[in-house]
Every structure is written in structure tokens, then in C-alpha cells.
Amino acid sequence: MTFVKHELNQGMKTFWIWTSSIAFMVAICVFMFPEMTGEMDSMTQMFSSMGSLTTAFGMDQINFGSLIGFYAIEAGSIIGLGGAFYTALISVGVLAKEEKDRTSEFLLSHPVTRVQVISEKLVATVAQVLAMNVVVFLISIGSIAVIGETIPWKEISLLHLAFVLMQIEIAGICFGISAFIKRGSLGIGLGIAILMYFLNLVANIAEGSKFLKFFSAFSMSEGADIVSSGKLEMKYVFVGMTVAIIGIITGYIKYSRKDIS
Amino acid sequence: MEAIQIDGLTKYYGKARGIIDLSLSVKAGEFFGFIGPNGAGKSTTIRSLLGLISPTSGKASILGNDIVTESKKVLEKCGYLPSETAFYSGMRVGEIIKFSAQLRKKDCNKESKELCERLQLDVSRNVDELSFGNRKKVGIVCALQHKPEVLILDEPTSGLDPLMQKEFFEILNERNKEGATIFLSSHVLSEIQRNCTRAAIIKEGKMIACDSVNSLSKTNTKKISVVGDFDVTKLTNARNIQKVQGGTSFLYGGQIQDLIAQLAKSEISDVTIAEPDLEEVFMHFYVNEKANNGEKK
Structure with a gap:
């Protein structure tokens, strides 16, 4: 556990920068809602008549005038993208940064096994991702309470659960990649997150490219779908979690045998 | 153990x-x-x-x-x-x-x-x-x-x-x-x-x-310092030849008799024969290897 603690300490600054930024923006978003409800009728109309852009963000499926509809689209984009970026950043660097900073030699010349190092790093990464989600969730609930709206517990919990699952898929993939690379990790992490985000948008727009959803972690956290159907799309969750597990196992296998230079 | x-x-x-x-x-x-x-x-x-x-x-x-x-x-x-x-x-x-x-x-x-x-x-x-x-x-x-x-x-x-x-x-x-x-x-x-x-x-x-x-350090190589006029080039096994003030120093790996014969013929005022230090031995190993490689080619 020494090492988990050490990892958490090392990641503390990044954690608070990302978490507070995401939470702050979500709160702003929620606070904007009462002001916008007045003009909501025209807004809903506008948003639902933007053609493919409307479909891309799923705005044809939900009522933009309700708090949860508004939240799913607006806050959903912020938490979806922000959370994915943060997760990608920390997990793609988790093994690679030791080699980039040349600290792996220091670490691995202590009596620790590689498996132990990977496991503790994994625990620390998941802990940071979960903590970020908990903080954002609490701030979000708090903000909704402040503006005096009733909290849509079921939908909002489901939505946030979906974000966590989406981030876990990204974390798994990036973790696996992290074992292979030595530098330039951040670019790869962000690249994957952005690529997946756009794959999902494309899949939403073009009917023929629906299959692309299987390649994107964002298909699990489609706010509009979740709010309108009241459930997660299990086939995407299943694929996503399988990919995450494959990524993690790959990371274990590669890092256990890797030559540390 | x-x-x-x-x-x-x-x-x-x-x-x-x-x-x-x-x-x-x-x-x-x-x-x-x-x-x-x-x-x-x-x-x-x-x-x-x-x-x-x-x-x-x-x-x-x-x-x-x-x-x-x-x-x-x-x-x-x-x-x-x-x-x-x-x-x-x-x-x-x-x-x-x-x-x-x-x-x-x-x-x-x-x-x-x-x-x-x-x-x-x-x-x-x-x-x-x-x-x-x-x-x-x-x-x-x-x-x-x-x-x-x-x-x-x-x-x-x-x-x-x-x-x-x-x-x-x-x-x-x-x-x-x-x-x-x-x-x-x-x-x-x-x-x-x-x-x-x-x-x-x-x-x-x-x-x-x-x-x-x-x-x-004790290979058959000796470190020789000579004061006076001495022509090292007549010795076949001399290496690391350095001209110092008033004389010459070098590493010698050949027959001692040859060295002494050569010394006897020269106008010298002093000579020191010593064990080389590790540094010179190290050079010796590396130079030898190089020479061997050269012959193989």
C-alpha cells in the first residue's frame, strides 16, 4: 500500500486541477438552467431542428426544457469529455512516466515485483477516477439542490454510473498502451479519447455507421439514450468492459517482461 | 557461499x-x-x-x-x-x-x-x-x-x-x-x-x-623510464612511447635481455623498471585485443 499512497500523492495536483475544473463547469451549467427555462420553448425548437447536429448529440430524443434533459446534454458533454481526458491522461502515463522520468530504475531496484507495481498503480488510477466522479457527482447534486429543482435521482445516478463505465474502458485501453510506450504518452491518451468521442458522434449521425459505436467508449454514456430509455445499453457496456479487461491484462503481460532502460 | x-x-x-x-x-x-x-x-x-x-x-x-x-x-x-x-x-x-x-x-x-x-x-x-x-x-x-x-x-x-x-x-x-x-x-x-x-x-x-x-597488474609487461638518449624504435615490443623531459618512458612486453642489450648500447644516465599500474594494464588488454583483431583481418 506504500506505493498506492505514493502514486496518489504524485497525482494529487493533477487530480484537483481536473476535478475542480469539471465540477466548476458542471455547476455553472446547472446554474444556467433557471435562466434558460424562460426561453426554453424556442430553444428546444431550435435545438431539435439543427439537422444532423441534433442527432449527433441526441437532442432529438429528449426534452431539452426539463432539467435532466438539459443536464444530460450540457453537463453530459462536460463530464463526458473532461472525465475521459482526465482518465486517459493519468492512465496512459501511469507506467510510461516512470520510464520517461527514469524513476523506474529506482523503483524496481527495490524488493517489489512487477505485478505488485502494476497492481498498486492500477488501484491508484481507479481510485483517482472514482474520486473524481464522486466529487463531480456531489457538486452536481448540490448545484441542482441550490437552484431549487427536484433531483432526478434515478436518471442522474444512471448517467453518472455510465460516465464511470466509459472512463473505465478508456482507462483499461490506455493502461495497456502505457506498458508499451516510453514517451509521448499524453498525446496518445488524448488522441484515443478524442477519436472515440468523434466515432460516437459519427455513429449517431449516419445510420449506416452504427457499428462504430462498438469502437467507442462514449456509446455507453450517451446521455440522451440513457434518460429517454431509463437504462444502460448493455451490449455496449459488455463490449466496453471486455475491452478494458483486455487492456489491463495486456498491460500486465507486457510490463512483467519489459526490459527497463 | x-x-x-x-x-x-x-x-x-x-x-x-x-x-x-x-x-x-x-x-x-x-x-x-x-x-x-x-x-x-x-x-x-x-x-x-x-x-x-x-x-x-x-x-x-x-x-x-x-x-x-x-x-x-x-x-x-x-x-x-x-x-x-x-x-x-x-x-x-x-x-x-x-x-x-x-x-x-x-x-x-x-x-x-x-x-x-x-x-x-x-x-x-x-x-x-x-x-x-x-x-x-x-x-x-x-x-x-x-x-x-x-x-x-x-x-x-x-x-x-x-x-x-x-x-x-x-x-x-x-x-x-x-x-x-x-x-x-x-x-x-x-x-x-x-x-x-x-x-x-x-x-x-x-x-x-x-x-x-x-x-x-603483474603481467609480463614492465613500465620503463629512461633518462638520456635512447632509441625506442629498435625495440620490437615497446608501446605507449612517451617522450618526457630528458628521456623516454614506455611499456615493454618483450624479452628483458633484448631490452638490456639495447640499453647497454645507448647513452643513458638512469633507468627505472617498474610494474605498470592498472591503468596501463587496462590499455594493454585493449591494445592487445586490437592487435589480435587486426591480425585476424
Whole structure:
């Protein structure tokens, strides 16, 4: 556990920068809602008549005038993208940064096994991702309470659960990649997150490219779908979690045998 | 028991050579020198011993523990000072030292305090601000504070000032007297000669000599200094010829009679015949190898 603690300490600054930024923006978003409800009728109309852009963000499926509809689209984009970026950043660097900073030699010349190092790093990464989600969730609930709206517990919990699952898929993939690379990790992490985000948008727009959803972690956290159907799309969750597990196992296998230079 | 036992250890990085069929053994309690120029494979050997890289073939063990299958046990018994020490950014010296002890699940407070004092290391400083020499000191404390049975040091003195080097070798000699085995890799031959009892010389991944430091120095080569007018070119086995003020000095590896005959013919006022120091022996091994390679071609 020494090492988990050490990892958490090392990641503390990044954690608070990302978490507070995401939470702050979500709160702003929620606070904007009462002001916008007045003009909501025209807004809903506008948003639902933007053609493919409307479909891309799923705005044809939900009522933009309700708090949860508004939240799913607006806050959903912020938490979806922000959370994915943060997760990608920390997990793609988790093994690679030791080699980039040349600290792996220091670490691995202590009596620790590689498996132990990977496991503790994994625990620390998941802990940071979960903590970020908990903080954002609490701030979000708090903000909704402040503006005096009733909290849509079921939908909002489901939505946030979906974000966590989406981030876990990204974390798994990036973790696996992290074992292979030595530098330039951040670019790869962000690249994957952005690529997946756009794959999902494309899949939403073009009917023929629906299959692309299987390649994107964002298909699990489609706010509009979740709010309108009241459930997660299990086939995407299943694929996503399988990919995450494959990524993690790959990371274990590669890092256990890797030559540390 | 052998502290370090290496049998036919080979490491290729893809197609690039690391070390080839290296075998050597170091007895417990020995102060062992490992000599070779940059890129000879010293660090590759050490990194294999510590399990940082996995050997292509061959076996090795430290205090009877296999380096591949029992790496954790090996690391428990070893202290390692890398040639370039890097630490986690943003941490203080004291935190790094404590973290290292925690990873070993040991309380080394007393020992680390003493080491920091002797090496004049300020534990409150941030590791990012340290000079190369001071970072090295942090590495030394981390390698020594848990009183390991085997100490593996990779070019330990680079960056340390002469006073610190002296203090450092005093500490090593104390540890050696207490029973610790010391494996010192270096290309500074004088420190090997002063401290080590035995040494191995490696070149291009292969071991070319392994013997006591005394016998390594005592090859059939002599160091000759002549004062006066002396034509070295008439001797067939003279190398490293240097013109010094009023005379010549060189290394001689041929028949002593030939040398004396040649000396007798010359107008000289003084001559010294001495054992070469390790540095010159080292050159000797390398030059010989080169000459042999040349003949083969």
C-alpha cells in the first residue's frame, strides 16, 4: 500500500486541477438552467431542428426544457469529455512516466515485483477516477439542490454510473498502451479519447455507421439514450468492459517482461 | 557461499549486443571491481542481476537466489546505486529516503541519518534542485541505509568531489569489513586498484580477464623510464612511447635481455623498471585485443 499512497500523492495536483475544473463547469451549467427555462420553448425548437447536429448529440430524443434533459446534454458533454481526458491522461502515463522520468530504475531496484507495481498503480488510477466522479457527482447534486429543482435521482445516478463505465474502458485501453510506450504518452491518451468521442458522434449521425459505436467508449454514456430509455445499453457496456479487461491484462503481460532502460 | 555467481549470461537487445556468455563468481565478503569502457556491457550485467532486464540466455544468482525466478529475494539482499540517479519530481530528499526504506519495509532512520551526516546531505531540499553530485548522495543513502549484504555500485563516484569520494570509500570499506560484498563497476581504474581485491575486465560484452588486482597488474609487461638518449624504435615490443623531459618512458612486453642489450648500447644516465599500474594494464588488454583483431583481418 506504500506505493498506492505514493502514486496518489504524485497525482494529487493533477487530480484537483481536473476535478475542480469539471465540477466548476458542471455547476455553472446547472446554474444556467433557471435562466434558460424562460426561453426554453424556442430553444428546444431550435435545438431539435439543427439537422444532423441534433442527432449527433441526441437532442432529438429528449426534452431539452426539463432539467435532466438539459443536464444530460450540457453537463453530459462536460463530464463526458473532461472525465475521459482526465482518465486517459493519468492512465496512459501511469507506467510510461516512470520510464520517461527514469524513476523506474529506482523503483524496481527495490524488493517489489512487477505485478505488485502494476497492481498498486492500477488501484491508484481507479481510485483517482472514482474520486473524481464522486466529487463531480456531489457538486452536481448540490448545484441542482441550490437552484431549487427536484433531483432526478434515478436518471442522474444512471448517467453518472455510465460516465464511470466509459472512463473505465478508456482507462483499461490506455493502461495497456502505457506498458508499451516510453514517451509521448499524453498525446496518445488524448488522441484515443478524442477519436472515440468523434466515432460516437459519427455513429449517431449516419445510420449506416452504427457499428462504430462498438469502437467507442462514449456509446455507453450517451446521455440522451440513457434518460429517454431509463437504462444502460448493455451490449455496449459488455463490449466496453471486455475491452478494458483486455487492456489491463495486456498491460500486465507486457510490463512483467519489459526490459527497463 | 558465492555472493554473485554468473554462468554464461548473454543479453541481446534485439540484434544489438549487450553481453555475451559472461561467467564470473564473486565470493561473499569480496570487494570486487568490474572494469570496462563505456558501452562494454557493465550496466547490462548489473541490470540483469537486478532483474531490470531479462537475460537472453544463461543464469545468474545472488547469494544463491536466482535472478529471474527469485528476483524479489535478490533485491531484498542488494543495495544498488545506479550510474544516473533519478527521483520522483517534487519530493524532498528526506521523503525519497523514507520512501525507499518503506518500499523495503524497514526502519532505517538511524542509519540514514548517519549517512546523510557523513555525506553532508541536506534532507530538506527538493530533489529537483539538486546538483548531479548531490543526487548521487541521495542514491548512496538509498543504496546503503538498509545495510544490504551485497552492494552493487555502477560508476558510483561520478559527480562526487574528491573529499566525498574519500568519505564514500571509507564507508564502503567499513561495510566490507562488516561482511558486505561489494561489486564496483567503474572505468576509474585507480579507485579499483586502491579498493578492490579482485577485478574483471570486460570489453565489447565479453570478459577478457578476471584475477586479483595484484596479478592483473603483474603481467609480463614492465613500465620503463629512461633518462638520456635512447632509441625506442629498435625495440620490437615497446608501446605507449612517451617522450618526457630528458628521456623516454614506455611499456615493454618483450624479452628483458633484448631490452638490456639495447640499453647497454645507448647513452643513458638512469633507468627505472617498474610494474605498470592498472591503468596501463587496462590499455594493454585493449591494445592487445586490437592487435589480435587486426591480425585476424
